[in-house]
Amino acid sequence: MKPSEIDLFESLNAPVKPPNLKLEAGALIEVLRALKSHSCVAWCERQNTGAMRIGKRFIRFGWPGCSDLIGQMQDGRFLAVEVKAPAGKPTAEQTAFLSQINSNGGVGFVARNCADVFRALQND
Secondary structure, eight states: OOGGGOOTTHHHHSOOOOOOSSOHHHHHHHHHHHHHHOTTEEEEEEOOOEEEEETTEEEEESOTTOOSEEEEETTSOEEEEEEOOTTOOOOHHHHHHHHHHHHTTOEEEEESSHHHHHHHTTTO
16 A cells, blocks of 8 residues: 555544443443332442452452342342443453342342333332
8 A cells, every 4th residue: 555545534433332221230220220219229339340459468258149139029039239330341250240139039230220120120
């Protein structure tokens, strides 16, 4: 390719990907507010997960697959909600955790917005 054939502005002509308008952090706030205001939910809180080293100690918060939000329904059932951005998909561990909650009488689901919360809890 000759220097005269190089398009210095090629990237300006490339199609622009739309930004992710609803990041997972924003979805988390929306979903948590919806859960806390829902009449079927007794309580719900953020479950921080991850790990860090403090001095020589390695400390893990939560466990692999643990949902972002945990709580309790008014009737006493355990509640677990995995929050994802619109295009996000739960990991195998997250799916297994939600399946375990549901198979043992709890309420577990993936939510991307408040509509998902109300849809999942409409029969409760």
